[in-house]
Amino acid sequence: MSETTIQSAVIDRYExxxxxxxxxxxxxxxVDIERQYLPKRKPKEGTYLKVERxxxxxxxxxVDQEATKAARQRIQEKLARLRRGDHLNNAPPSDSSPxx
Amino acid sequence: xxxxxxxxxxxxxxxLVGALISTIQNRIALPSLTLPEQLEVHFIDVGQGDSIFIxxxxxxxxLIDGGPTGGNVLGYLQGQGVxxxxxxxxxxxxxxxxxxxxxxxxxxTIGGVWTSGASNTxxxxxxxxxxxxxxxxxYYEVQTSQVIPFSDLNFSVLYGAAKAKNLNNTSLVLxxxxxxxxxxxxxxxEKTVENTLLSTSAAILPATVLKIGHHGSYTSSSLAFVKAxxxxxxxxxxxxxxLYGHPHKSTLDTFAALDIPVYGxxxxxxxxxxxxxxxxxxxxx
Numbered sequence: 001m002s003e004t005t006i007q008s009a010v011i012d013r014y015e016x017x018x019x020x021x022x023x024x025x026x027x028x029x030x031v032d033i034e035r036q037y038l039p040k041r042k043p044k045e046g047t048y049l050k051v052e053r054x055x056x057x058x059x060x061x062x063v064d065q066e067a068t069k070a071a072r073q074r075i076q077e078k079l080a081r082l083r084r085g086d087h088l089n090n091a092p093p094s095d096s097s098p099x100x
Numbered sequence: 101x102x103x104x105x106x107x108x109x110x111x112x113x114x115x116l117v118g119a120l121i122s123t124i125q126n127r128i129a130l131p132s133l134t135l136p137e138q139l140e141v142h143f144i145d146v147g148q149g150d151s152i153f154i155x156x157x158x159x160x161x162x163l164i165d166g167g168p169t170g171g172n173v174l175g176y177l178q179g180q181g182v183x184x185x186x187x188x189x190x191x192x193x194x195x196x197x198x199x200x201x202x203x204x205x206x207x208x209t210i211g212g213v214w215t216s217g218a219s220n221t222x223x224x225x226x227x228x229x230x231x232x233x234x235x236x237x238x239y240y241e242v243q244t245s246q247v248i249p250f251s252d253l254n255f256s257v258l259y260g261a262a263k264a265k266n267l268n269n270t271s272l273v274l275x276x277x278x279x280x281x282x283x284x285x286x287x288x289x290e291k292t293v294e295n296t297l298l299s300t301s302a303a304i305l306p307a308t309v310l311k312i313g314h315h316g317s318y319t320s321s322s323l324a325f326v327k328a329x330x331x332x333x334x335x336x337x338x339x340x341x342x343l344y345g346h347p348h349k350s351t352l353d354t355f356a357a358l359d360i361p362v363y364g365x366x367x368x369x370x371x372x373x374x375x376x377x378x379x380x381x382x383x384x385x
């Protein structure tokens with residue numbers, strides 16, 4: 001009997017009835033998953049998932065709220081720095097304390 | 101007198117030969133001065149994705165999207181001798197449009213990155229932000245009715261949104277005109293955006309070349325929109341045997357009904373459109 005594993009993945013986009021997801025441990029390879037395997041309430045693009053698999057078979061997919069929230073927050077902070085142009089001004093990162 | 105006449109004749113002959121040589125030289129030299137300056141637009145075969153390389157007549161370069169990871173857009177650009185991109189434009193942050201930018205932004209000299217401000221949470225998108233920051237690449241966000249400076253031609257931003265229910269509909273829609281020719285680049289904008297454009301920008305939609313939205317999906321290219329653009333040719337980018345069925349038959353039927361020739365990268369490979377400002381020349385690689 002195959003071992004059950006839980007992997008992290010993120011929804012990049014939808015193409016018709018397929019969700020195009022990327023697994024965290026292989027972020028350059030798109031994997032197409034039929035919508036029927038996703039939670040009934042269609043998760044938005046950018047949502048992180050916990051994908052439970054037994055061998056190649058998908059057992060269950062649930063939304064990973066924590067990972068989604070963490071990624072959104074991290075990326076918004078990075079975007080805010082770029083929008084301010086911190087990286088061009090050679091300023092210290094906004095989330096670090098100025099040196100004494 | 102005879103001798104003088106002889107010298108006169110000789111002088112006249114020398115003058116005529118000199119004038120003839122000068123005329124020939126001018127005739128040889130003149131064409132290189134009057135050769136038409138060309139705008140090149142490369143619809144790169146990146147498999148299932150979008151990437152368009154543009155070179156202005158003065159050599160200024162732009163890349164709209166970078167295709168997926170593994171689409172080898174960097175290899176194509178290096179094959180063209182490109183070492184610097186004056187601008188990289190991201191129409192929207194889906195992986196099939198940005199995956200190839202990781203290698204491009206890491207390798208080439210980049211003048212700046214332009215986006216609509218829309219974001220995603222994928223690892224690929226985050227890596228792109230990290231590279232922009234680490235390599236100190238200027239980052240700009242543009243919205244509808246703004247202009248992205250490009251040589252002395254400029255991209256008109258006909259549409260762009262930082263947020264939408266579906267990231268396809270944050271796509272920057274750009275128009276580039278060169279002489280009497282023009283190009284409309286639509287990213288993955290769907291019919292919702294097309295309808296907005298029809299009501300806000302109908303007068304500036306007509307274009308000689310239309311990049312068909314969303315790889316030829318049924319989600320884009322409404323009959324009314326294609327009629328309004330009324331292109332001489334239309335080009336889509338899609339992967340051979342892709343799982344999504346792009347381009348969809350209904351889209352191809354729309355263009356066929358309007359007698360607009362359609363070219364696709366899945367059939368022709370990379371498609372290069374060269375404009376001298378009046379005429380278009382189309383080749384494939």
